[in-house]
Amino acid sequence: MFHTRHMRIAVAAAAVVTLTLTAACSSGGDDDTSSDGGSASAGAPSGDILVLTNRTDLVDTTFQDYKKTFEAKYPDVTVKFEALTDYEGEVKTRMNTKDYGDVLLIPNSVSVADYPDFFEPIGKTDELAKTYSFVNEAAVDGTAYGLATFGNANGVVYNKDVFKAAGITALPTTPQEFIADMQAIKDKTDAVPFYTNYKDGWPLTWPQSWMGAVSGDKDALVKMAADDAPWADGKEKATVDSLLFDVAKAGLIEDDPTTTNWENSKNLIATGKIGAMALGSWAVPQMQDAATKAGSDPASIGFMPPPFLVDGKPVSPVGGDYKLAINVNSDHKAAARAWFDWFINDSGFYDLAGALPTVTANPAPANLKDFEATGVQYLEMTPEAKISAIDNQAEIGLGQPDYYRQLVDAGRGASKDTKESIFEGLDKKWAAARATVG
């Protein structure tokens, strides 16, 4: 009966397939041992340190120059880099062990309250605030656990040539003007007026980073955490989210948002096929780079503040980018600290990124000169830890693309939801989560 045996083997083989399919992956391992407490920060910096970075593009070039300069200053220290493509995901998983480099960027998904378990204290916030910006964003009870590598201003990256072709002479200062300008681009040019980057998702989360732009209030996030209905008519959150909805509703976004492509969008805006995209100032050098590569003029890439005026001036909320921190389990804390200080103070990394400096005394980089000429006020927001606690509990995802996608879908008529029904649902979830988190 050899064929029945074959059949058994076939069934067994297929069963193996089943097993591998049903054995969903799950990562185990956790480590409850806390640090040994003894701070090794004291003493002369020496030893090997491992620096984790997300800049795969710079690790073999600029960072090697940094290494040379730094090691010339501290001959006893050897710096090694590890660049990670999926920085967020990999480092967050590695933080379940002790092996996550000596100096690293804090993954965004780690909640601030957990910082003391993982990172060395950097100093008291009131002391640090005299020299540095964005100090409070990585602080627990007055102690900072990390400093921003650089800061970002939020606004809209646009193509000046497209704006000119559409006959736009002055930058929009109200949402109505913004929509009218986008409509002009649609009518008079072939460009997509406002590209949402719906598919890649993360560039779609800009409405949250515009909190503060409407009111000019640096406590906007604190107020949102204390509000049961931040999406009620006229509130700041509702106003900014409405702008996204209205742009989608007026048909001023890409034809099929589900097939957008972030890497390609750089090329599209550089060659005048996109009018505008809401992004941080960090995006400007990347777009200019794309323009150079595509053979067009990098000067055609412009950056403008959010289209709102507070006391006659536009406001751009600024925030720290990735925070640099020192692993609490590091064997060479003095060396790690030396690199940390050198990188924040002396590397000039912010200038390379075309971003705002963490050291308050440093001047803004050249490519933000036009932006500052609009009279824009930088607004450093007061961080509010409760926001993410409520957000997680409510499963809304203020920094995640999902509900912004719902807004776009409702706007472009792809779902039965209305703006009102979405906002109502958000308010309900927010209020319920506030009641639980307290």
Place this chain on the structure above:
Amino acid sequence: MSDTPKVATVPRRTPRPFRSNPRPAVVRQSQRGWRFTPWLFLLVPLALLVTFTYIPVANMFWYSTTDWNGISKVKHSVGLDNYVEFFTRPELFRVFWVSAYYLAASVIQLALALYFATLLSFKTRLKNTFKGILYFPSLINGVAVSFIFLFFFQPGGTLDSVIGLFGVSQDSMPQWLGNPDIINFSLAGTSIWRYMGLNFVLFLGAIQSIPAGIYEAAELDGAGKWAQFRYIIAPGIKPIIGLSFILAISGSLAVFEIPFIMTDGANGSTTFVIQTIKTAFESNKVGLASAMAVVLLAIILIVTWVQRRLVPEEEVNLT
């Protein structure tokens, strides 16, 4: 199988009597093996199995009773709260409707696979080329497949261009991924293309294990191709068909790769597994997400059990 019609000319052979002691005593004496030897050989696979399957699954059960956020050093036990929360929030179950598209697609997928496997098990021109073509998609990794189809479905992409060759204007073309009424059909179609090859190979292997003599005998008796399929092939590979259905159902409940990479679950294409991932890593509710994963596991086990009860596995005996 008393009620299934039998191929009349195939004689039933009586089964060989089962020997209670198949190994003669002489052989045993000549064995110099240590009784733990087989276990030594099993040590490596067992260690791998325990490390990468059972410990993580046990951990998942444990996480599902905590409020862990995925990174904190502390995990508070919350008992069965996560399960209570899951079962009291109907919106978390709504995503199972999306699985219905994939379930329907997998029926089509199995039918196609069976059709091609049968066709290619007979004498056909360019047989091996066609086998290669049909199995080829299974060799490409899922990420690549998703990207191929992302370009395929783009407005003005491959699909639109091909339809355009027949004189259909580009403007009347629907948005294959942008339209919420179509998106799940597009994604399920991709899934058919991706996974049909695997079913095809399983079926083909099973069909080829049927001795050629039976077909010859059937042909002599005047059985056509359809009769051969109906009375030889179909009953002959019944266990594989049954198993494929179980795989199809559990597969469609746990769809992940294609919608996650192609649309990130946007526009109404969120499946249960995508929802679980988002709960764990976006809302940082690893506890609740683990509970959801445990429930999915339970659902799949129950479905499999029910199916085995309805269609019990039978010993195939054609000879």
